[in-house]
Amino acid sequence: MEKLEIEGPQSIDSMLINGPHALTYHLISNQITRKMNVKDGIAIDVGAGPASLSIAMARITGLKIYAMDIHPEILRIAQESIKKQMLGNRINPMLGDVHQMPFPDDFADLIFSRGSMFFWKDLTTAFQEIYRVLKPGGSGYIGGGFGSTSVKEKIKKQLKHDSNRSYKSPPKIHIDTFEIAILNAGIRDYTLINDDTGLWALFVKQTN
Ligand SMILES: C[S@@+](CC[C@H](N)C(=O)[O-])C[C@H]1O[C@@H](n2cnc3c(N)ncnc32)[C@H](O)[C@@H]1O
Numbered sequence: 001m002e003k004l005e006i007e008g009p010q011s012i013d014s015m016l017i018n019g020p021h022a023l024t025y026h027l028i029s030n031q032i033t034r035k036m037n038v039k040d041g042i043a044i045d046v047g048a049g050p051a052s053l054s055i056a057m058a059r060i061t062g063l064k065i066y067a068m069d070i071h072p073e074i075l076r077i078a079q080e081s082i083k084k085q086m087l088g089n090r091i092n093p094m095l096g097d098v099h100q101m102p103f104p105d106d107f108a109d110l111i112f113s114r115g116s117m118f119f120w121k122d123l124t125t126a127f128q129e130i131y132r133v134l135k136p137g138g139s140g141y142i143g144g145g146f147g148s149t150s151v152k153e154k155i156k157k158q159l160k161h162d163s164n165r166s167y168k169s170p171p172k173i174h175i176d177t178f179e180i181a182i183l184n185a186g187i188r189d190y191t192l193i194n195d196d197t198g199l200w201a202l203f204v205k206q207t208n
Contacts, residue, residue, distance in 0.1 A: 012049070012050055012074065012077055014159060015049050015050050015052055016050050016052060016077075016081060017050070017051075017052040017055045017056065017081060017085065019052075020155050020158045020159055021052065021146075021155055022052075023147070023151045023154065023155070024146045024147050024151055024152075024155065025052045025053050025055070025056035026056055026147075027146075027147030027148060027151055027197075028053060028056070028114060028145075028147045028197075029053060029056035029057045029059070029060055030060065031147060031197060032057065032110075032112055032141045033057070033060060033061055035141070035202060036110060036139040036141055036202065038061075038063070038109050038110040038138075038139050039060075039061040039062055039063065040061065040062045040063060040109070041063060041064070041108075041109030041110070042063070042064050042065075042066070042107065042108045042109050042110075043057065043061075043063040043064070043065045043066070043108060043109065043110040043111065043112065044065070044066045044068055044094075044101075044103065044108050044110075044111045044112075044133065045057070045065055045066070045067045045068065045112055045113065046068055046098050046101075046111060046112070046113035046116055046130065046142070047068070047069055047070070047098065047113055047114075047115070047116020047117075047119070047120075048067035048068055048069050048078060048093070048116075049069060049074055049078070049115075049116075050074060050077045050078050050081050051067040051078035051081055051082055051091060051093065052081070053112065053114050054067040054078075054082070054091045055081065055082065055085050055087060055091065057112070058085075058087050058090045058091055063090070063109075063110065064090060064091075064092075065090060065091045065092070066091075066092050066093075066094045066103075066108075067082070067091050067092065067093045067094065068093075068094045068095070068096040068098075068101070068102075069093070069094075069095070069096070070095070070096065070097045070098075072095055075093040075094075075095060078093045079093050098113075098116070098120055098126040098129060098130070099120070099121065099122060099125045099126055099129060100129065101129045101130070101132075101133050103133045104133075105132055105133065106133075106134070106135045106136060106138075107133050107134075107135065108133055108134055108135060108138055109134075109135055109138045109139070110138060110139050110140075110141070111130050111133065111134055111138070111139075111140050111141070111142070112140075112141040112142070113130075113141075113142045113143070114143065114144060114145070115144045115145075116144075117142060117143065117144060117173065117178075118144060118171045118172075118173060119171075123173075123177070123178070123181035124180075124181045124184040124185050125185075126181075127142075127181055127182055127184075127185035127187060127201075128185040128186070130142065131185055131186065131187055131203075131205060134205040135205065136205050136206065136207040136208070137204065137205060137207050138204070138205050139202070139203070139204050139205075140187075140201065140202065140203045140204075140205075141200065141201075141202055142200065142201050143178075143193070143198055143199045143200030143201055144173075144198050144199055144200075145197050145198010145199060145200065146197075146198060147197055147198070148196050148197060149196045173199065175192060175194050175199060178192065178199060178201060179192060182201055182203070187203050188206070189203055189204050189205075189206060190202065190203035191203070
C-alpha cells in the first residue's frame, strides 16, 4: 500500500477494514444501526477515508452508501478496498467537502461520520449541510471514537507493538463546542453521547 499523508494522525493502512481498527468499525456500525434503526435506503459516510465504516455498515444493512471524502487520493484507496470486499454495487466513493456537500436537499436516510469532524473548518456549516441533505425523518450519527475503551486500548497496544505505528490522539473537540454548533445549525431533536463509545451527536431531521 502506498504511503499517503491525509488530515488525521493515523496512517491510512491502519484504517483499512482488515487493519488494527477493524474492531472499531465492527462495533460502531452495530451501534449506529442499533441506535438509529435505519437499515435500508441511502446513506452517506462523511469523511469516509478508506471507507472502512462504509464497508462495515454495508455488511449489516441493505443501505446504498456514498463514501464521501475531501481527499481524491484517499478515495482511490477506498475504491480498491470496496472492490476487494466485493461491495462495488453498494458503496460509491464520492469527492466532496462537508461544508458544501454534493447532494440535493432531503436526499439521505442516514448520514454517519467517524473521526472526521476534528478536521472540519466550520462545525456549524458542516451540521447545516448534513441536516439539509437528510430526508425529513432521516438520521444523523456524527462524531468520533473507538466504540469502547477496551477496543481503544487493544488498538493502541497493537499500533505500539508495530514499531512503525505509534498511536497519536486526534485533536479534541469540547462537548460544549460540539453542542453549540449543533444548536447554531438549527438542529433541535438531538442527543449527545460522551462516554466509552466516544463523542457522538445523534439526531433526526424534523418532518413538517
Ligand atoms: C481520521 S480520518 C477518518 C476516516 C474514517 N472516517 C475512519 O473512521 O476510518 C478523517 C477523514 O476526514 C476527511 N476530511 C477532512 N476534512 C473533510 C471535509 N471538510 N470534508 C470531507 N472529508 C473531510 C479526511 O480526508 C480523512 O479521510
